[in-house]
Amino acid sequence: MELINMDRRPKNPLDLPPGLLKKIGLGIAALLVILIGFSSFYTVQEQERAAILTFGKYTNETTAGLHFKWPYPIQQVIIVPAELTQKIYIGYRQVGDVVTPVDEEAMMITGDENIVSADAVVQWKISNIRDYLYNIDNPEQFLRNAASSSIRSVIGSEKLDYAITDGKTVIQDKVRERLLELQGRYNTGMQIIDIKFQDIEPPIGQVSDAFREVTNAREEKNTKINNAAKYENDKIPKARGEAQALLENAEGQKKSRILNAQGDVAQFNAIFAEYSKNPGVTESRLIMETLERILPKAKIFISESSGDTVKYLPINELLRGSGTTAGAASGSAQGGTAK
Structure with a gap:
């Protein structure tokens, strides 16, 4: 006897393999996590700043760098070039x-x-x-x-x-x-x-040409004024400097002459003091120094003609001799006549 299966009901199309719904759910969750991660991080460039909107209301600002925000529609970011001119x-x-x-x-x-x-x-x-x-x-x-x-x-x-x-x-x-x-x-x-x-x-037209000529004339005028001012600024300080240099030079010469005169006076006073002590010796010394200065190559003789015999003293030879001899000769020659 042949057994016939009487259960010929069609299979339910919703009958899925075990665990398939769980895999689909995990995939959707992973996709959501990835989307949230991508939408939660944003980058602001160096010349930008970002405005943070929380539920459409302005709440904060961020500067350059990587930042985190809550995913849309909780938070939204508007980036503007705030640091760019x-x-x-x-x-x-x-x-x-x-x-x-x-x-x-x-x-x-x-x-x-x-x-x-x-x-x-x-x-x-x-x-x-x-x-x-x-x-x-x-x-x-x-x-x-x-x-x-x-x-x-x-x-x-x-x-x-x-x-x-x-x-x-x-x-x-x-x-x-x-x-x-x-x-x-x-x-x-x-x-x-x-x-x-x-x-x-x-x-445009003839009026334009006329105004252009006026403009050129004024620019030329301003150029000449600037050149004149430049010339003035160059010459006046230089002239003032030269005048100041002349004044300082004159003042220096004045002080130099005053000091020289004071030195001459001091020298004269010193000589006069010595002259007052012994006028004869001082007079002879001054005569000798003056003759040496004005007649450096002349031959000097001191002579005495009071007697029958003319006596003379060769000064040059004595000066070339020793200091002692010269001193003695000078002493013996006092009262003689210089020729």
Whole structure:
């Protein structure tokens, strides 16, 4: 007899091998751990800073380096180039070495109802991340509009002649003050480092040529003034130095002559004192010294003609002799006549 299996029910497709659900769960958990790990660590570069948002609210800032945060949606990180100096171009756009004019920004009306083309560059950086992210919607566009408005306001109060010649630096400082005032009023979180005009040009055509000639003439005038000032600064100190040197030289000669005169007086007083003690000896010595000085090569004889026989004393020979003989001869010669 053949046995027939009456249980022909189809197998349940959900019947899985034992342990498969556990493996799937472990895989999902590992994937979640990996995703959380990747989303919990972030890196801030050297010229950047990061704002930490906890449940969408600003809570902290971090500087350069590797940092940890709670995964989204608990915490979120917004990285901004807060340490980088950035530029905004007014009146033109520059990408690399390519410069593209933007006439609608550059063309402005002066106080005397003339038109000028003003190009400027604004250097700025982020000073407060919280204000930068929350107080204004588009910070760069706001800065561009504020700079353009400040430039138009200042140039609109100045005359064309002044704007394109001597007033460029003054206008630049006024624009910077107005721009700083706007940034402080709206708390934009942006720091204005500097604003510089690249060029302020007069209208195109004959008027442009005329103003260019005026500008060139003023530049030549300023050049000549600077050269004259340079010449003055070179000559006047030199002349003062020479005058001072002459005064000091005269003062030195004056002191030298006074000292020489005082020495001569002292010498005369000393000789006079000795002369007062023995006028005859001093007189003879002075005569001998004077003759030796004015007649160094002359032959000197002392003679006496009071008697029938002329007596003379050869001084030169005696002076070449010994000191003792010379002294004795000088003593015996007193009262003689020098010829």
